[in-house]
Amino acid sequence: MAGTTASAGLRQPLDLSRRFPGFGDFSAPQVVVDADALAANIARMGGIAAGKVALHPHVKTHKSGQIAAMQRKAGAAGFTVARPNEAVMLLRNGLGPVTLAYPMIDAGAISRLVSNPGNGDVRFVADSAQGVDALASAAKTAGRALDVFIKVDVGLHRCGVDPHGDAASLLARKIAGHRHLRFIGLLAHAGHAYGAGDAEGIRSIARQELDLLSSLRDRLEGAGIGIPLVSVGSTPTLLANAGFDGIDEVRPGNYVFLDLTAVRLGIAERNDLALGIAARIVSANGTYAIANVGSKTLTSDLGAHGSSTAASFGEAWIEGEARPFSVEKLSEEHAFLRLESRSLAIGTPVLILPNHSCPVANLSGGLALLQHGAASRLFAIDARSNDEVPAARE
């Protein structure tokens, strides 16, 4: 992994004699996971964190209790989620504590989660007075105390308080003032690192994140507000590795699978990528070969957070070829592979590397784990987004 420049990352072809064994056996499109790459990615992040910071992987990437259990064995101290149903799935599997790193603002939704005694081990975030009030109300209803991080915006400009203003201290005091809430620290996500271009740019964003959080911590502590924990984390900032000064916990998600975005950023080689889509060529014309997989499996994502400069929807590899076919267009169930001067016979198996693995796993009914010398196994996707729908308005 971790060529230090983007061009190094882009040089190595996918080696299908080593990776995704048996991908050609699927006639229907199937999301597949290379067992060796998955194990290596999980072990590597465990090693990066070991003895330095507590690892709380984000499970949004795989939504699978089985993969989370592998991460636990490799040292994960806890897990991170974006949706209540992901938290419930982990807690049912005994995989707490869970950090629900999403600004919940609806007391009813929080109550439904925490009123179940089995869901005790959840930590929350807030970045607004409304969020704190919703948490306090739900905590009171459930008759228990809830742990709350303040979410800090370190540059993605998505959620989080401005680290330069008064919002953090006001919210910290508001949390501390509620009988049922405990202020447990600062939490940030430098997702804008996905737009950094290369590993050095990512390190610069990671250092800036550390500086912002450390200044804010000093300012709050100077005002008498103790900061028990500081939690950061994205796969790019951790793999580009800018150090852990002042950091207690990290929450990377994508690292288990990686994808072409990580290759473009120079933090992974293609042979580190653990998730692909097995497909077949079903038609061909003078311009395109057509594979039996489209946006309903591969997604139309170009990268993360709208920051990608990808020129295609993925790369289609075939065994023995040193150069992929570009996935130039997608219909819902078709991929258009640009042929240029080459040809592809109908029936040819292709392995597609996606731009962004997280939403691909969410769209799959299950991941087929491929391993040399073993039958493929199926990993269930246990907590797809939107799988839990209200029976009526809530």
Place this chain on the structure above:
Amino acid sequence: MAGTTASAGLRQPLDLSRRFPGFGDFSAPQVVVDADALAANIARMGGIAAGKVALHPHVKTHKSGQIAAMQRKAGAAGFTVARPNEAVMLLRNGLGPVTLAYPMIDAGAISRLVSNPGNGDVRFVADSAQGVDALASAAKTAGRALDVFIKVDVGLHRCGVDPHGDAASLLARKIAGHRHLRFIGLLAHAGHAYGAGDAEGIRSIARQELDLLSSLRDRLEGAGIGIPLVSVGSTPTLLANAGFDGIDEVRPGNYVFLDLTAVRLGIAERNDLALGIAARIVSANGTYAIANVGSKTLTSDLGAHGSSTAASFGEAWIEGEARPFSVEKLSEEHAFLRLESRSLAIGTPVLILPNHSCPVANLSGGLALLQHGAASRLFAIDARSNDEVPAARE
């Protein structure tokens, strides 16, 4: 519906006093369907086809047996699918005949479908010798005859034989030569109409499609090959309405919901759109308000078949405002709404109109049907892509 120019289509704001009643009641993101718009869209297409062509709607847009049943009541003679599991869902609901308008090349997959006596009423397409052989082999195994269209490429350059070459006559003779296959005609999809820009451009593509198919039919009939049926269809070419000379069947899909792509093409007004995503503002900063819905619900699609020029991932409407907020960026569970000079309070309900409704329905766990004066009902999504996964390699 059907402003005749794109600009007319873009002028009318979404009227949330008429559409999507109660969308603000959902605190978790929820794909919602306006009952009145849905009924109007289904009735309108029924009217366009009535007495002129047989309507075989494509169910990939909704994947719901309940909505297909509404289409049947409005005159659908049969249905169209892209995946075997969609066919099975329809046939279980007594909604045949089903046209599997996808080039199946795997005899095993075809066999699994047709060896079930309940799946008798399926028609297939082929655009290659391999496809015909796979169909013949499966038909022989199942001991029954299968109906086969030849898929013709009328300009999308996805699947289908070149209408100017010999492929159609060669394939037709090959089909007719198999004891278990019946050649039933020509089938095309002018999906490139989505890139036409406006209604006049779409009509031009529709006329070209009719010309190509009519020339090919003449040529084949001249060579002694009878053409029982000609099947075409896309929502744009049908709503832009260029006539039905020589056409027996039409297969539009998107029309039940429509989306911003149809508005941009000038074939729908915003108030014709039946599908939206109900969400809430959960955070805000100086640049963006953040809604609790991202690419795992809304998808990153800009349109159909990669032909879109959309500048955003959708429009976020709030009650009483004549202008939407642009969905400028997406994370997996967040939408970044550009605030410009306006503001949005945390907790504000927003109704997001998507660029492309079909993959949104596929990502939902169920569609909430909203109707004035009635409780919301849930439409199940019965045949999501990838829901049927192999227990092992197949």
